[in-house]
Amino acid sequence: MLLSSLNPATVAAGADVADAVRIDHAVLSRSDLVGAATSVAERVAGAHRVAVLATPTATTVLAVTGCLIAGVPVVPVPADVGAAERAHILADSGAQAWLGEKPSDTGGLAHIPVRLHARSWHRYAEPQPDATALIIYTSGTTGPPKGVVVSRRAIAADIDALAQAWQWTPDDTLVHGLPLYHVHGLVLGLLGSLRIGNRFVHTGKPKPDLYAAAGGSLYFAVPTVWSRIADDTEAATALRSARLLVSGSAPLPVPVFERLAELTGHRPIERYGSTESLITISTRADGERRPGWVGLPLTGIETRLLDESGSDVTHDGETIGQLHLKGATLFDGYLNRPDATAEVLDADGWYHTGDVAVIDADGMHRIVGRESVDLIKTGGFRVGAGEIEAALLGHAGVAEAAVVGVPDDDLGQRIVAYVVGDADPQALIEFVAQELSVHKRPREVRVVDSLPRNAMGKVLKKELAKWA
The missing domain is CATH 3.40.50.12780 (ANL, N-terminal domain)
Known part of the structure; x- marks a missing residue:
């Protein structure tokens, strides 16, 4: 069973936990989760796909869990997604309804609310392992976001392998404040x-x-x-x-x-x-x-x-x-x-x-x-941007650093570093040349107030390349 701890037989046998989930001032016991999520499952069973506005709330937890119990694929949608991207996700995924929190613009889809206090003890057969669990849309750095189809089998295999590597057990209390529409917060954290x-x-x-x-x-x-x-x-x-x-x-x-x-x-x-x-x-x-x-x-x-x-x-x-x-x-x-x-x-x-x-x-x-932005071919050498960034961060005057390669008639690509901090650019160039190799030094260092990042904290290298 994908959601092993929510097996009704296990809960009935006395494995309940009073505070299995704490989120947005709500506290759900394990039996609360089983009963409320099964009630959600009864409302969506048989659906093709549903969209969930993935806010960090008990409503989202129950919406996702209920769909997985019923075997209905979930399309998690970021709460702050733009109108055009949201329309693309809904059209491309073929979601039939919004489940849980209602967005300000439903895009013409029906809305199914989640009733936090409703309970059902209906038993659903476990879906096949290869059945789709989630369709997660990528950030769309190379065009409109693509829907990544993730199976129940893949999720179970990943969590079990991580449990082994991290010695992760039921005795743990897992804490995070990450979005519930990405692998990190949703798959690893919640599921x-x-x-x-x-x-x-x-x-x-x-x-x-x-x-x-x-x-x-x-x-x-x-x-x-x-x-x-x-x-x-x-x-x-x-x-x-x-x-x-x-x-x-x-x-x-x-x-x-x-x-x-x-x-x-x-x-x-x-x-x-x-x-x-x-x-x-x-x-x-x-x-x-x-x-x-x-x-x-x-x-x-x-x-x-x-x-x-x-x-x-x-x-x-x-x-x-x-x-x-x-x-x-x-x-x-x-x-x-x-x-x-x-x-x-x-x-x-x-x-x-x-x-x-x-x-x-x-x-x-x-x-x-990334091969497209972090592998820099300069003067006949293959240089990794990450190595240069790590060297720059070792300087006391650098708080953040990002390195890109920009076209250069002589070198092929020229190494350009953007840093947040208080340091002399020429001193940073010399610092890297001493820490690594001369050919890995930035040819330019630009001090900026901040680096462009996405919601998960990743630096937007393609945006930096445009700055260059």
Whole structure:
């Protein structure tokens, strides 16, 4: 069963938990979840697909859970999505109705409310493992967002592999304040908790004081949030009682890693994944946690690095290659886009991530970044933007850094760095040349007030390239 802890027989046998979910001032016991979500299931059973306005509320929790009980695919829609993008998601997904919170513009679809206090104890047969659970729309950096079709099998396989790697058990209390329309917050945070059976606390906003007050054992956050916590000594010190801190969705700067380790006593877990693959690589609770490295493939996941000719790349920790993945956590394709699916899923089942990485002799992976924007070919060298960013963040005057390659008649591409902080650009260029190699130094450093980021804290490199 995908939502193992919500098995009615298990709850009836005495496995109830009074505070299984805490979110938006609501507290739901496990029996509350089963009864209320099953009531939702009765209202949507037989539907083709439904859209859920994925606000961090009990309504969203019950809407998603009810659909999964009934075997109805969920299309999570960000609450702050623009009108054109929302219209595209509704039309492309074929959603038949809005379930849960009602948006200001329904797009002509019917609305089905969620009744928080309704209860049903009807038993639904478990859907087939290959049935679609979610259709999650990507950020659309290369055109309109694409619907990523994620199966129940993939979600179950991913959560079980992470439970093994992170020693995640029902005794944990998982805390995060992340959006419920992405893999990080929705699949790992909410569905992971419902499968494992641990307590789940959503803080509403991912603020340091709220994380500190939550009393969790397992915390999820993006690097921007961890950076704020590292800057708040009181909040960071409060996390010393936790068991594991997990960072993802973007690279965690090494200085933030080290500051968290100092203040909390925990070296953070770093992991790698995507909407298409879910989480596939991670450092382990019982293994090495090396700053800047995302660890080893999860159980059941294969990885490979290829050069531009399709040959295997040496696992020496230095040579950059295109990262491909294979395993049970992969998506089933892009909805209505067989052409786009064929571009990234080959006939042998390998997913071409579009990311570039290095692997060392022990199998540890370090993500360099997106091949399209983070692999810089300059003066005959292949340079990873992430390595330069890590070096810049090691300078006391740099708070944030992002590096891009821009066209150059002489070099092919010129390395340009954007930094937030208080440092002399020429001094930063010389600093990187000393820390790394001369050919990896930025040819330009531009000091800016802020870096453009998306909702998950990822720097929008294509926007920076336009600035250049």
